[in-house]
Amino acid sequence: MDILDAAFMQRALLAALLVGITAPAIGIYLVQRHQALMGDGIGHVALTGVGLGFLLNASPVWVAAIVCVLGAVVMELIRSSGKARGDIALAMLFYGGMAGGVMLINLSDNGSNANLVTYLFGSLTTVSQQDLVAICILAAFVILATLGLRRQLFAICQDEEFARVTGLPVRLLNLLVAITAALTVTVAMRVVGLLLVSALMVIPVAASQQIARSFATTLALSVGIGVLVTLSGTTTSYYVDVPPGATIVLLAIGVFVLLTVIAAPLAGSRARKQAADEERCTLAEPGSPDAPDDVRV
Numbered sequence: 001m002d003i004l005d006a007a008f009m010q011r012a013l014l015a016a017l018l019v020g021i022t023a024p025a026i027g028i029y030l031v032q033r034h035q036a037l038m039g040d041g042i043g044h045v046a047l048t049g050v051g052l053g054f055l056l057n058a059s060p061v062w063v064a065a066i067v068c069v070l071g072a073v074v075m076e077l078i079r080s081s082g083k084a085r086g087d088i089a090l091a092m093l094f095y096g097g098m099a100g101g102v103m104l105i106n107l108s109d110n111g112s113n114a115n116l117v118t119y120l121f122g123s124l125t126t127v128s129q130q131d132l133v134a135i136c137i138l139a140a141f142v143i144l145a146t147l148g149l150r151r152q153l154f155a156i157c158q159d160e161e162f163a164r165v166t167g168l169p170v171r172l173l174n175l176l177v178a179i180t181a182a183l184t185v186t187v188a189m190r191v192v193g194l195l196l197v198s199a200l201m202v203i204p205v206a207a208s209q210q211i212a213r214s215f216a217t218t219l220a221l222s223v224g225i226g227v228l229v230t231l232s233g234t235t236t237s238y239y240v241d242v243p244p245g246a247t248i249v250l251l252a253i254g255v256f257v258l259l260t261v262i263a264a265p266l267a268g269s270r271a272r273k274q275a276a277d278e279e280r281c282t283l284a285e286p287g288s289p290d291a292p293d294d295v296r297v
Contacts, residue, residue, distance in 0.1 A: 027201030051104025122245030
């Protein structure tokens with residue numbers, strides 16, 4: 001049977017495509033802010049939303065989205081407060097979210113260990129039409145926010161104080177980053193799984209940084225890598241019968257290793273060229289024919 005003949009694979013591939021776009025699109029800002037593991041923390045909190053959805057007989061995706069947003073806002077408020085014991089509060093929030101989710105899933109009539117595993121590690125066959133509608137709506141918001149406000153978000157990720165001086169609403173933009181990260185976790189949990197979604201936010205960005213030299217190029221390449229590994233991993237899991245989340249993350253790591261190997265000689269060549277230019281600038285007098293263009297009078 002062709003992969004596109006199965007309705008569940010059509011849904012899974014579309015969900016994988018959206019995950020491949022949204023995860024690196026918000027991940028690049030988290031990496032810039034040195035918050036690479038934020039997605040992992042939100043994933044812990046999301047499990048409480050999943051369990052609450054089962055307990056209330058509501059859509060786990062929508063309930064998880066609400067719980068994730070609330071958790072992300074709390075995380076951002078703790079981070080911005082700058083309190084010395086903020087890391088302990090975050091740890092309690094993360095572990096409490098995981099424990100609460102496990103408890104609620106087991107208390108619900110629809111909960112089971114099988115349901116827990118599918119949300120923790122992802123599952124192709126469990127992406128329902130209702131889930132897909134929710135994923136599409138949430139992904140549209142994430143894409144519009146991360147791409148439409150990329151200049152403002154880049155500014156606060158690079159230097160919050162400078163962004164504040166220029167008149168940007170730093171607190172609001174920080175909350176927007178947290179909220180979009182929370183929604184991305186919700187989007188990705190059906191394909192990649194809550195325990196692995198953070199990897200998809202970080203690894204494509206880290207891989208693209210090996211060869212890209214500008215923010216725009218890094219963003220575009222990160223999204224391209226994200227789409228490549230999610231679609232390839234989803235397809236591989238269908239034919240080889242392996243977990244989709246683990247397959248996607250391992251493919252992303254493979255791309256990172258490949259680009260790192262490719263980037264090594266390129267970095268050496270750039271370093272030698274830069275050293276040669278600096279030597280020419282030092283030895284040549286301004287205005288002389290041997291001086292580089294940028295030091296000639």
